[in-house]
Amino acid sequence: MTSRTEEGEEEKLLVGVLALQGAFEEHQTCLEAVGCNTKQVRTPTDLEGLDGLVLPGGESTAMGLIGTGGGNGKQNMWSALQEFSARKPTWGTCAGMILLAERCVGASAVIEDGQALVGGMDMLVCRNYFGSQVSSFEMPTKFFDDPNPFPGVFIRAPAILSVNQADQATAKDGSSGIQVLAKVVATPCRQAAVVLHELEQKLAKGEQVVVMGVVDALDRTEDETSHQQHIDFKQVTTNNSNTSTKPSLVLPGAANGTNAREVICAVKRNNLLCTAFHPELTDDYRWHQYFVDMVQDHAKKEQKEQK
Amino acid sequence: MTGTNGNGSNGNGNGGTSVGTSRVKQGLAQMLKGGVIMDVMSVEQAKIAEAAGAVAVMALERIPADIRRDGGVARMSDPALIMEIKNAVTIPVMAKARIGHFVEAQILEACEIDYIDESEVLTMADDIHHIDKTKFNAPFVCGCRNIGEALRRIAEGASMLRTKGEAGTGNIVEAVRHARTVQAEIRRLASLPKDELFVAAKELRCPYELVKEVADKGKLPVVNFAAGGVATPADAALMMQLGLDGVFVGSGIFKSANPEARARAIVQAVTHYNDPKVLMDVSTGLGPAMVGISDIKGDPVNFRDREGGMQQYDGRVPPKKELHGNTEVQMYGSSWAN
Numbered sequence: 228m229t230s231r232t233e234e235g236e237e238e239k240l241l242v243g244v245l246a247l248q249g250a251f252e253e254h255q256t257c258l259e260a261v262g263c264n265t266k267q268v269r270t271p272t273d274l275e276g277l278d279g280l281v282l283p284g285g286e287s288t289a290m291g292l293i294g295t296g297g298g299n300g301k302q303n304m305w306s307a308l309q310e311f312s313a314r315k316p317t318w319g320t321c322a323g324m325i326l327l328a329e330r331c332v333g334a335s336a337v338i339e340d341g342q343a344l345v346g347g348m349d350m351l352v353c354r355n356y357f358g359s360q361v362s363s364f365e366m367p368t369k370f371f372d373d374p375n376p377f378p379g380v381f382i383r384a385p386a387i388l389s390v391n392q393a394d395q396a397t398a399k400d401g402s403s404g405i406q407v408l409a410k411v412v413a414t415p416c417r418q419a420a421v422v423l424h425e426l427e428q429k430l431a432k433g434e435q436v437v438v439m440g441v442v443d444a445l446d447r448t449e450d451e452t453s454h455q456q457h458i459d460f461k462q463v464t465t466n467n468s469n470t471s472t473k474p475s476l477v478l479p480g481a482a483n484g485t486n487a488r489e490v491i492c493a494v495k496r497n498n499l500l501c502t503a504f505h506p507e508l509t510d511d512y513r514w515h516q517y518f519v520d521m522v523q524d525h526a527k528k529e530q531k532e533q534k
Numbered sequence: 535m536t537g538t539n540g541n542g543s544n545g546n547g548n549g550g551t552s553v554g555t556s557r558v559k560q561g562l563a564q565m566l567k568g569g570v571i572m573d574v575m576s577v578e579q580a581k582i583a584e585a586a587g588a589v590a591v592m593a594l595e596r597i598p599a600d601i602r603r604d605g606g607v608a609r610m611s612d613p614a615l616i617m618e619i620k621n622a623v624t625i626p627v628m629a630k631a632r633i634g635h636f637v638e639a640q641i642l643e644a645c646e647i648d649y650i651d652e653s654e655v656l657t658m659a660d661d662i663h664h665i666d667k668t669k670f671n672a673p674f675v676c677g678c679r680n681i682g683e684a685l686r687r688i689a690e691g692a693s694m695l696r697t698k699g700e701a702g703t704g705n706i707v708e709a710v711r712h713a714r715t716v717q718a719e720i721r722r723l724a725s726l727p728k729d730e731l732f733v734a735a736k737e738l739r740c741p742y743e744l745v746k747e748v749a750d751k752g753k754l755p756v757v758n759f760a761a762g763g764v765a766t767p768a769d770a771a772l773m774m775q776l777g778l779d780g781v782f783v784g785s786g787i788f789k790s791a792n793p794e795a796r797a798r799a800i801v802q803a804v805t806h807y808n809d810p811k812v813l814m815d816v817s818t819g820l821g822p823a824m825v826g827i828s829d830i831k832g833d834p835v836n837f838r839d840r841e842g843g844m845q846q847y848d849g850r851v852p853p854k855k856e857l858h859g860n861t862e863v864q865m866y867g868s869s870w871a872n
Contacts, residue, residue, distance in 0.1 A: 247805050248568040248589060250561075269806060284565045285589070286625050292587035293805050321565070360626060360648035361671045363558045366551045376550075382561045383626065383648070508561045 240522050243268040243277040247293045247304070249285020249322060253507040257515040263522075271307035279316040279522035280308075282323025282345075284382070284505050287354065290322060291343030308345045316498045316522045317347070324501040325385050328352040332388075332422050348499050349391035349405065353423070356386035356490065358416030368492060368504065369409045370513055378511055379411070379492065379504040386413070386503055387491035388423070409493035409502075423488075498525060554671030556693065562626065562648065562673060563694035563757040566590055566780055570770065570801050571759070573597045573784040576615075577622045579793070586797035590626040590649065592782070593619045598655045598702030599785035599824065602835045608656040610638040616645050628675070634660025634842055636669075643672040649694070650674050652687075654840040655701045655784075664842045667691030677761065679712045679869060681719035681748065682738035683841060688756060689741045695754065697778070698838040699762015702785045704826025706763045706772065708838055711869075713760060713776045723749040762838070765790070765823045767803030767816050774807035791821035836862045839869055 242258050244251040246267035255265040258281070268274060282290075294304040311317065312327065319327040326344055330351045357363070363383055367376030390405040415423055492503040500521065506514035569589030574580040575597060583591045595611045596604070610631050620627045626648035631638035633652055638659070642650050650672050652665055667674040668691035677698035678684035684695050697716070699709030719738075723745060726734060731749055735742040747755055760773030761782035770781045781804050783797075790796045799816040806812035827833050839862070 246568065250564045250567060252567070253564060269809075285567075286565065286569060288584060288624055289569055289587045289589045289801070292585070293801060354624065359620075359646045360559075360562050360673065361643060361646050362553060363562065364551050364553045365555050365558055380557055380561055382558055382565060505561060508557060508564065 239264045240278045240519065240526065241266060241276060242279045242281060242519070242522060243274060244281045244283055245290070245294075245308070245323070246283075247285075247290050249283045249290065250505070250507055251281075251283045251285075253505075254281045254283050254320075254515075257507050257512055258519065261512050261516045261519050263519055269304075271304060274307055274311050277311070277315065278526050279318070279518070280311055281518070282308075282317065282319040282326050283507065284321035284323060287322035287325040287385075290326065295343050305343065305345065309347070312345055312347050312499065314498070316500070316518065316525045318500040318502075318518045318521075319348075320502050320505055320507065321382065321384055324387075324503055325352050325354060327499055327501055328387075332426065348494065348496055348501055350491075350494060350501075351388045351390075352385050353388050353415070353419050353490075354385050355383055356415050356419045357381060357384055357413055358419075359383065362416065366411065368411060371408070373513070377409075377506070377513060378509045379409075380506075380508045381411075381492075381504050382508075384492075384503045386411075386415075386419075387494060387501070388426075390491065390494060405494055405496045407491050407494055409491070410489050411492050412487050412489045414487045559671075559673035559693035560756050563675070563779075566626070566694075566759075567757055568805060569780050570797075570804050571628065571780065571782045572787055572797060573782075574619065575788070577618050579788055580619045580623050580627075582794055583787070583797060584623045584625055586794060587801035588625060588797065589780070590628055591619065591623060592628045592630065592651065592784070594630065597785045597788060598837070599704070599789050600702075601655060602702040602827075602833075602837075605835075608632075610635070610642065610656070613641060613645050616642070616647065620645070620647075630656050631665070632656040632659040633840060634658060634663050634665060636665045639665050639667075639670060639672075639674075643670055647672055652676050652692070654698060654837045658840050658842070660842055662843045664690050667693075675759070677838075678716065678758075679838060680715045680738075681723070682740050684716060684754060684758070685738065685740035685744040685748070688744055688754075692756065694757050694759070696759040696761040696782055697773075699760070699764075700830050700833075701762045701837050702827075702835075703763050703830055703833070704765040704786055704789070704824040705828060705830055706765070706769045708830060709760050709762045709764065709773060710776065712762075712838075713773060713778055716754070716758070717777060720748055720752060720754065724752040763826075764800070765826060766820075767796075767799045767813060770800045771803045771807040771813050774804055780804065786824055789824035791823075796820050796823070831868075834863070836866075836868060839863075839866060 240263045242263045243266045244254045246269050251267060258265045325331055327348045328344060329346045329349050331344060332353050360383055364381050366379050368379035370377040494501050500518055566589045571590045571592060572583040572588045573592045573594050574583050575594055580591050593611055593616045601608045611629055616629050628649040628651055629642050629647050630651045630653040631642055639650050652674055654677055673693035675694040675696055676687035676692040678687060678695050679698050697709045697712035731745050732742055735745040757779045759780045759782055760778040764770050764781055764783045765786035773781055783800055787793050787797045799820055802816045803813055
């Protein structure tokens with residue numbers, strides 16, 4: 228909150244918002260409220276000159292399909308996004324968080340290899356963890372050590388089931404490794420519960436099922452217990468090459484003997500920030516300010532390196 | 535099909551959790567912005583729509599073009615179809631309830647539908663009252679022709695709006711009229727002095743508080759999509775350039791020669807609506823669009839003027855066409871007749 232005003236007004240940061248689909252205008256409003264210039268990003272050339280990027284909420288499947296060309300792909304947005312998020316501050320909210328995940332489970336009956344992901348954050352995300360729209364909710368969430376909680380708006384939201392434990396262990400000063408910033412206790416929806424159960428069974432057998440899983444939703448029947456064996460849980464290797472180090476996967480445990488589990492809803496790793504909820508739908512700009520500070524620090528660091 | 539995750543079950547152990555708030559209900563519509571919502575009648579079509587990049591599907595037994603052609607009472611879809619489609623796709627699933635039919639809406643909410651369209655395309659169940667949408671956790675989308683109708687629906691609890699257009703015609707003229715009308719009226723309200731807003735609210739037949747909010751902000755308080763007559767990528771981009779937030783495509787896709795290609799093209803057109811080169815690319819070689827209806831004025835079916843409590847027979851009967859009995863236009867009048 229400090230550095231930007233000290234720097235003076237002449238050099239405003241330019242933060243892009245991926246505008247393939249979703250709530251990109253809301254992010255622009257928030258970012259402008261904390262003193263940034265913003266730009267809508269639809270093509271790889273739009274990424275030039277940006278100090279940071281926000282992947283907004285929306286439908287991750289649709290974004291993936293539009294971004295990867297949707298069949299008539301002349302301009303592959305995806306590789307450009309991967310290249311950008313590898314070196315510059317990038318923040319994913321909700322659907323954007325799914326895009327930044329290395330691994331994603333949840334029903335995706337359409338795309339053979341599941342959701343198209345940009346990747347970068349070594350975590351396992353469960354799409355639509357909380358269920359359909361009637362179960363979307365608002366809940367106060369933790370914002371660092373601030374006694375004032377942040378109004379979390381969860382809309383058909385994903386949840387982070389686990390982050391790379393080995394990576395997390397190295398996170399001490401915040402310079403590297405995954406930091407877990409906030410958690411919520413919540414019951415998974417029926418579909419998510421099935422996926423979790425399946426994952427647990429695989430883990431019990433000692434399998435490393437941390438690659439992208441595809442569950443054909445049509446294989447599901449009414450009874451949750453009777454059809455677990457029918458689930459076609461394909462194992463597909465991620466498109467990223469750094470899967471040689473197999474991370475250990477620990478699923479969140481059941482809390483208080485209920486079906487509820489404690490899942491992660493905000494993480495940070497180096498230049499990447501992910502939130503499962505929607506700060507852009509509130510008039511509380513603390514998360515936007517936090518991200519802009521990340522962008523500011525990164526821009527400063529880059530300037531020093533150039534000198 | 536009741537999941538383990540009923541209303542309010544989230545956030546166990548944490549205080550302050552609330553479902554069905556207007557922020558959550560309007561928020562989903564905000565997430566759909568810049569996207570295409572497609573009418574589908576089967577699991578196969580739903581999968582085609584999802585694979586094409588639709589942000590949501592509308593599960594219907596008959597698409598509007600068929601309702602126009604075949605007539606008869608059009609009702610809510612069978613929940614079996616809705617559940618089948620809901621299980622087949624990961625994107626949100628919407629369904630239509632008849633205007634005023636709050637029990638159909640209750641059933642759809644029990645199906646855990648993601649959005650309910652209180653739709654003029656279905657036969658009206660109540661010609662005076664719309665559904666009290668504030669009572670539901672499921673959000674509602676409603677059609678509007680003008681700002682008064684838009685704000686009446688918001689007052690009743692709608693979380694999302696769309697133009698009415700004239701569904702099933704493949705003719706964009708009504709959607710354009712409704713979009714431009716709403717925007718012109720917003721500009722007018724924004725330019726009025728504060729002391730004239732009270733009468734403006736009276737004339738628009740909607741709550742003053744909403745009129746004032748629109749006048750202050752210069753925009754609608756909820757997301758507004760285009761609907762009713764979108765048949766080509768160019769139609770979709772036209773509506774986006776006119777300032778709408780996204781597009782519903784009903785009959786335009788599955789009444790065309792090549793639904794897959796057309797669906798993908800419309801999705802790309804909505805994202806890149808300001809880029810004529812992309813629009814040229816995606817418009818190329820799609821095959822024939824739906825045939826459609828060019829003479830909306832003369833067509834016996836009029837979806838757009840169906841609104842609870844707004845229909846008046848003013849005695850002006852236009853010349854009769856080859857029909858059995860009066861048309862709805864003849865009975866109720868039309869937005870064209872004024």
